Amino acid sequence: MSHQPVIDGLEFARTGSKLHGAWPVAGFSRLRDALRTDEGTLQYDLRGVAQERGYPALHLKVSGALQLVxxxxLGALEFPLHIDVSLGLAETQAEIDAEPLAAEGPERIVAGAEMPVRDLVEDExxxxxxxxxxxxxxxxxxxGAASEERSPFASLRGLVGGTRH
Ligand SMILES: [Zn+2]
Structure with a gap:
């Protein structure tokens, strides 16, 4: 079927490698539950960075649109994706666990010798x-569809809106 590129994470970062491509939305099995239809294509752009804030890193951009509900x-809702993240690579999960959680720090992931790029994209x-x-x-x-909604938040939202007017 569609090609499934894998990267050696640390090597990809160290050498500043680049990879880009596109996948049909239908190819992301874990996404499907959130989708109204699996139309469309997602473009990705992956770039290795040897050193960023102390870590080898992967820069990942994903663009496209998803058809959500x-x-x-319960109508169709087109959700445009503009993902641009930096993923700091670690050699082991223990290395990540050993660090104090820094709210402003980059997202950390464990690097593998064979990281499926599609899984990286789907995770983000x-x-x-x-x-x-x-x-x-x-x-x-x-x-009138909203009146059928029985969420407690719906009435709460109505109250909040009422006090503002
Ligand atoms: Zn709506």
């Missing part, structure tokens, strides 16, 4: 998707 009206896409995506201006709210 609005959790308010899963992190980027909102847990409860909603239209910014959801028509379901005025169309």
């Amino acid at each position: 609005c959790q308010r009206c 896409v899963l992190l980027a998707i909102p847990l409860a995506p909603r239209h910014e201006r959801c028509e379901g709210r005025d169309a």
Whole structure:
């Protein structure tokens, strides 16, 4: 089927290697549960950096759009992806665990000799998707769909909105 590139993480970073390509959204099996349809293509751009804030690192950019489901009206919601992350590489999980958690530090991952690039991309896409995506201006709210919603947050939101007007 589609090619499945793998990289040797530390080697890729040390040599400043570059890799880019695209995958159909349908090829990301773990993403599917969050999607309304698996149309579309995601582009990725991966770059190795020998040293960044003390770590060999991978820079990953992912762009494209996902077809999510609005959790308010259950309609289609196109979610544009603009991922641009820096992943600090560690040789072992113990190395990551031994460090104090720094909120401003880069995300750390364990480097492998055969890291599937598609899994790297999918991990970051899963992190980027909102847990409860909603239209910014959801028509379901005025169309009555919202009244069927029984979430306690829905009524809370109504109250908050009411005090502001
Ligand atoms: Zn909606």
